[in-house]
Amino acid sequence: MTAAANQSGRRPTASRRLERAGIRDVAAAAGVSITTVSDALNGKGRLPDETRSRVREVAERLGYRPSAAARTLRTGRSGLIGLTVTTYGEEPFTFTEFAYFAEMARAATSAALSRGYALVVLPASSRHDVWSNIALDGTVVIDPPDQDPLVSELYRSGVPVVSDGKPGNCPVTAWVDNDHEAAVLGILDHLSEAGARRIGLLTGTSTDTYTRLSTDAYLGWCQRVGQEPVYETYPAHDPAAGAVAADRLLARPDRPDAVYGLFDPNGTDLLAAARRYGLRVPDDLLLVCCSESDVYATTEPPITTLSLKPRRIGTTVVNLLIDAIEGVDSGTGVTVPDAPTGRLFPPRFRTAGTGPPPGTLMPTELIVRASSQPRSPRTTISPPRSPGEV
Amino acid sequence: MTAAANQSGRRPTASRRLERAGIRDVAAAAGVSITTVSDALNGKGRLPDETRSRVREVAERLGYRPSAAARTLRTGRSGLIGLTVTTYGEEPFTFTEFAYFAEMARAATSAALSRGYALVVLPASSRHDVWSNIALDGTVVIDPPDQDPLVSELYRSGVPVVSDGKPGNCPVTAWVDNDHEAAVLGILDHLSEAGARRIGLLTGTSTDTYTRLSTDAYLGWCQRVGQEPVYETYPAHDPAAGAVAADRLLARPDRPDAVYGLFDPNGTDLLAAARRYGLRVPDDLLLVCCSESDVYATTEPPITTLSLKPRRIGTTVVNLLIDAIEGVDSGTGVTVPDAPTGRLFPPRFRTAGTGPPPGTLMPTELIVRASSQPRSPRTTISPPRSPGEV
DNA sequence: GGCTCATGGAGAAACGGTTCTTCTCGGCCG
DNA sequence: CGGCCGAGAAGAACCGTTTCTCCATGAGCC
Numbered sequence: 001m002t003a004a005a006n007q008s009g010r011r012p013t014a015s016r017r018l019e020r021a022g023i024r025d026v027a028a029a030a031g032v033s034i035t036t037v038s039d040a041l042n043g044k045g046r047l048p049d050e051t052r053s054r055v056r057e058v059a060e061r062l063g064y065r066p067s068a069a070a071r072t073l074r075t076g077r078s079g080l081i082g083l084t085v086t087t088y089g090e091e092p093f094t095f096t097e098f099a100y101f102a103e104m105a106r107a108a109t110s111a112a113l114s115r116g117y118a119l120v121v122l123p124a125s126s127r128h129d130v131w132s133n134i135a136l137d138g139t140v141v142i143d144p145p146d147q148d149p150l151v152s153e154l155y156r157s158g159v160p161v162v163s164d165g166k167p168g169n170c171p172v173t174a175w176v177d178n179d180h181e182a183a184v185l186g187i188l189d190h191l192s193e194a195g196a197r198r199i200g201l202l203t204g205t206s207t208d209t210y211t212r213l214s215t216d217a218y219l220g221w222c223q224r225v226g227q228e229p230v231y232e233t234y235p236a237h238d239p240a241a242g243a244v245a246a247d248r249l250l251a252r253p254d255r256p257d258a259v260y261g262l263f264d265p266n267g268t269d270l271l272a273a274a275r276r277y278g279l280r281v282p283d284d285l286l287l288v289c290c291s292e293s294d295v296y297a298t299t300e301p302p303i304t305t306l307s308l309k310p311r312r313i314g315t316t317v318v319n320l321l322i323d324a325i326e327g328v329d330s331g332t333g334v335t336v337p338d339a340p341t342g343r344l345f346p347p348r349f350r351t352a353g354t355g356p357p358p359g360t361l362m363p364t365e366l367i368v369r370a371s372s373q374p375r376s377p378r379t380t381i382s383p384p385r386s387p388g389e390v
Numbered sequence: 391m392t393a394a395a396n397q398s399g400r401r402p403t404a405s406r407r408l409e410r411a412g413i414r415d416v417a418a419a420a421g422v423s424i425t426t427v428s429d430a431l432n433g434k435g436r437l438p439d440e441t442r443s444r445v446r447e448v449a450e451r452l453g454y455r456p457s458a459a460a461r462t463l464r465t466g467r468s469g470l471i472g473l474t475v476t477t478y479g480e481e482p483f484t485f486t487e488f489a490y491f492a493e494m495a496r497a498a499t500s501a502a503l504s505r506g507y508a509l510v511v512l513p514a515s516s517r518h519d520v521w522s523n524i525a526l527d528g529t530v531v532i533d534p535p536d537q538d539p540l541v542s543e544l545y546r547s548g549v550p551v552v553s554d555g556k557p558g559n560c561p562v563t564a565w566v567d568n569d570h571e572a573a574v575l576g577i578l579d580h581l582s583e584a585g586a587r588r589i590g591l592l593t594g595t596s597t598d599t600y601t602r603l604s605t606d607a608y609l610g611w612c613q614r615v616g617q618e619p620v621y622e623t624y625p626a627h628d629p630a631a632g633a634v635a636a637d638r639l640l641a642r643p644d645r646p647d648a649v650y651g652l653f654d655p656n657g658t659d660l661l662a663a664a665r666r667y668g669l670r671v672p673d674d675l676l677l678v679c680c681s682e683s684d685v686y687a688t689t690e691p692p693i694t695t696l697s698l699k700p701r702r703i704g705t706t707v708v709n710l711l712i713d714a715i716e717g718v719d720s721g722t723g724v725t726v727p728d729a730p731t732g733r734l735f736p737p738r739f740r741t742a743g744t745g746p747p748p749g750t751l752m753p754t755e756l757i758v759r760a761s762s763q764p765r766s767p768r769t770t771i772s773p774p775r776s777p778g779e780v
Numbered sequence: 781g782g783c784t785c786a787t788g789g790a791g792a793a794a795c796g797g798t799t800c801t802t803c804t805c806g807g808c809c810g
Numbered sequence: 811c812g813g814c815c816g817a818g819a820a821g822a823a824c825c826g827t828t829t830c831t832c833c834a835t836g837a838g839c840c
Binding site: 781782783784785786787788789790791792793794795796797798799800801802803804805806807808809810 | 811812813814815816817818819820821822823824825826827828829830831832833834835836837838839840
């Protein structure tokens with residue numbers, strides 16, 4: 001009986017070491033055809049429940065696990081999604097995006113998993129060998145640089161690509177980003193209301209969308225309100241450079257009385273620099289930085305942070321991607337021609353065609369703490385925007 | 391010509407939408423057989439260089455990318471490694487292991503990539519459907535609980551498993567861990583030398599190896615030096631509980647004059663608690679915690695931390711796993727019968743047989759900062775153990 | 781000149797599923 | 811009583827590689 005199952009019409013002389021049971025083994029053991037087994041296990045075909053459950057039971061007993069490779073080959077679906085991170089230097093992901101990336105990746109993993117997909121982490125720098133050795137149903141790209149050749153090739157070869165961060169010049173299926181302009185303007189207003197007269201910015205030298213949009217928003221605001229811009233730039237991937245830049249900013253003759261730092265470690269760096277110059281926060285200097293880290297809740301004083309809500313982003317990106325993967329296959333089918341592009345929080349998903357890819361803007365959240373509030377009025381601490389929500 | 395290539399002996403009537411070029415197309419275009427194409431591209435077989443390069447060129451021109459699924463099916467190798475994380479609740483990985491995990495995962499990704507593998511992140515909680523839908527060549531497991539059914543099944547079905555953290559009771563191919571006992575003893579000695587008379591511990595309630603070994607080391611030390619243990623426990627996955635436990639520890643009548651916290655956020659929690667009780671650090675309370683976060687370099691005062699060197703761990707784990715994957719296939723071949731088990735920093739890899747799996751102990755690094763040094767002598771800051779090394 | 785041998789390359793069998801098509805068999809209806 | 815129909819299940823093609831086996835050819839050797 002088991003012997004019969006073992007042979008199952010394959011190589012008669014095979015020594016058969018510890019090969020796992022295949023679908024044929026199950027079929028033989030259950031006394032049915034492999035078609036029936038496949039149908040029974042996948043809930044397809046027309047089978048009476050009795051057969052179905054019997055086959056399932058036999059499969060279970062034999063410890064049958066279908067071969068992912070075979071299934072992928074036949075169906076063209078691997079259930080795998082790439083998560084691409086841009087890299088500086090050799091490390092797969094960057095220091096500066098650490099907390100953001102970790103949270104985003106976590107949410108993305110969750111979201112993917114709950115829809116039956118798994119995530120493969122792939123630095124954008126890896127060469128084709130690695131990429132093309134993996135069957136990917138689609139890819140999430142974090143902050144693709146302009147003209148990313150990798151993204152272009154993926155897109156061209158028909159793999160759906162959704163980017164976290166509005167893509168500069170590469171074709172993607174869809175993208176998700178924060179409303180960085182609104183976020184920066186919100187912060188500048190917040191600092192103004194707190195009494196700031198001259199707001200400085202600590203920003204990066206790179207050309208990614210986040211840095212560019214944020215800096216532009218700052219410059220535009222300065223122009224509108226008639227303040228001379230006061231900012232320092234540094235390569236965001238280098239934490240040491242950040243500390244130096246923070247110091248530089250506070251050492252300027254036109255020292256700002258409030259600073260917004262675009263990158264995670266800026267808060268502690270600015271705080272340390274302020275200490276060195278004998279500046280009290282928030283009395284002499286108001287501070288806000290963009291960070292996902294909760295250490296800023298316990299610094300002395302606690303620092304107001306802007307959260308980009310990476311969990312939401314990760315979830316949204318993955319869901320858009322899976323929609324694209326499972327949606328209308330390609331070309332013709334426009335699912336919903338909804339709003340144009342860049343609408344807030346919108347789109348029912350839309351499968352290609354021509355024209356710019358559909359983008360989704362997600363709100364940010366300003367977590368107001370002591371560092372950005374004048375000490376005297378002693379108001380209670382509360383987040384001003386987007387309350388509720390995880 | 392392209393027409394000929396397009397047909398290539400497949401369905402004659404196929405409408406052939408935008409199918410990617412297959413190996414047959416390349417073969418047809420190059421005027422050779424698919425065997426030759428395969429050999430040429432993979433550097434196998436006996437072919438004159440001329441043929442080889444011609445085929446390569448044609449493949450390049452056609453944008454040929456071999457199907458990962460087909461290759462995997464045929465060769466049995468996917469180039470994919472699972473990275474399993476234990477989960478508390480719904481999130482794929484835990485808060486408390488955040489920095490550790492992020493760093494470890496990053497190093498693991500790098501290490502895997504440099505050997506041509508990619509990492510798939512998989513929460514241990516996901517059900518079989520997900521696991522068995524992915525062709526994995528092997529799996530890294532982070533801190534498997536005793537009797538982890540997942541690990542057992544993987545191991546049983548022949549997939550190499552290497553764990554980060556000495557496995558309790560599940561069979562693994564190999565494991566890597568820090569020398570937690572030595573680390574704790576080193577810290578206790580360090581605190582004693584700094585003048586501590588009564589050292590407290592902030593530890594977890596869970597039964598993972600790290601918590602257990604560390605706590606045992608502490609208790610053993612107490613017994614040896616004749617100090618009454620002073621410790622508080624809390625569920626490590628709950629950050630809020632950590633703050634409460636820190637408070638509890640400092641509120642005790644037998645308040646310790648030095649504390650070691652096993653988990654990352656303990657440092658800030660203890661600092662905050664100390665502030666509440668008016669305790670100065672390090673004057674009234676010496677502080678050390680285990681953390682990979684560099685925020686402790688800039689807290690007030692900076693806090694001494696124990697680093698588990700997750701990068702090293704991640705790299706080692708992955709390399710051991712890939713050795714196992716690529717090494718002698720199974721059963722008979724003992725590569726090197728080296729030292730027994732649990733030797734420090736050792737083993738040439740050893741493929742199974744019976745007996746306990748080979749384990750590697752990695753050193754930790756104590757980063758001494760102001761919080762654990764009496765203020766007066768004002769010594770310079772320097773790491774006492776394992777200098778150098780990334 | 782017949783043999784072996786090395787070289788270059790073609791043929792075809794896997795790999796292990798999914799799925800389209802076909803077959804059989806009763807029951808039912810006209 | 812014959813044909814139709816639908817349920818249940820089997821057959822076989824196919825997915826795109828890798829790789830084992832084998833064939834043709836010409837050179838070298840006795």
